[in-house]
Amino acid sequence: MPNKTKSKALFLDRDGVINEEIGYLHRPEDVVFLPGIFALTQTAQRLGYKLVIVTNQSGIARGLxxxxxxxxxxxxxxxxxLRHEVTLDAVYHCPYHPTHGIxxxxxxxxxxKPSPGMIHRAARDLNLDLSQxxxxxxxxxxxxxxxxxxxxxxxxxxGTEQTPCPHPHKKIASLSELETWLKLNP
Ligand SMILES: [Mg+2]
Structure with a gap:
């Protein structure tokens, strides 16, 4: 049963999902937003999803x-x-790297990631129902x-991953495919 006192969330990786993956992005002038990101997040927000970015940032660990x-x-x-009327509810980043960190x-x-620590922190901070x-x-x-x-x-x-992923997932070719899924599964 969905927990009605808790919110559902759309967790978004950043690089390769929100913006083009260029490797160690750290300057606004280098950001190229992926097509459909604002429409997707507008729809998710309208459907009651909290918007939470969870991003590994080993560039910090590496001193870049x-x-x-x-x-x-x-x-x-x-x-x-915000210029597109979308409010990001939270941003979590992991600045560590087990071998390349300084x-x-x-x-x-x-x-x-692949550990779920940022998702668990968001669930506590934002009172999220992870099963939804x-x-x-x-x-x-x-x-x-x-x-x-x-x-x-x-x-x-x-676009990014070259090897098959072992855990269950749906493959999509564009962000608009997820927006469509959201509209069909409100
Ligand atoms: Mg990524």
Whole structure:
């Protein structure tokens, strides 16, 4: 039974889902939004989904950019969404990497996908019903995190992942396919 006191969420990976995957993105001028991202998030928001970004940011661990640069970029990105009447409810990022991290950033962490730590934190912070929530990612590690968290459905958008993902998911070729799914499964 759906829990009526809790919200459902659409979890979004960032790079390769919201914006084109260019590798270690950290400047607003390098952002290219994927076609359909604003229509998708507008529809999800209208259907009652909280919008939560969950993004591994090993570029911070590697010393390629700072937490402050990441946060500045996300403030800019939130403003771009607001211009399209979309409010991002939360952004979680994991700045660690177990082998390539520098100093304190070199460590395993429950937040780093494929682990579900960021999804679990969001569930606590936003009072989410994970069994009614969904995720879209572009890598198997996104799908694995969704499975580990017990989400209702995970979607893999084509373009980045080169190997088949072992955990259950639906493949989609474009963001508009997920928007259509949402309208058919409100
Ligand atoms: Mg990605």
């Amino acid at each position: 950019y700072t937490t402050t640069q990441f946060e500045t970029l996300m403030t800019w990105m939130r403003t771009e969404f 100093g304190d950033f070199k460590r395993e962490h429950e937040d780093r 929530s969904i995720l879209i990612g572009d890598r198997c590690s996104d799908i694995a995190a969704a499975t580990a968290a017990g989400l209702h459905q995970a979607f893999l958008i084509a």
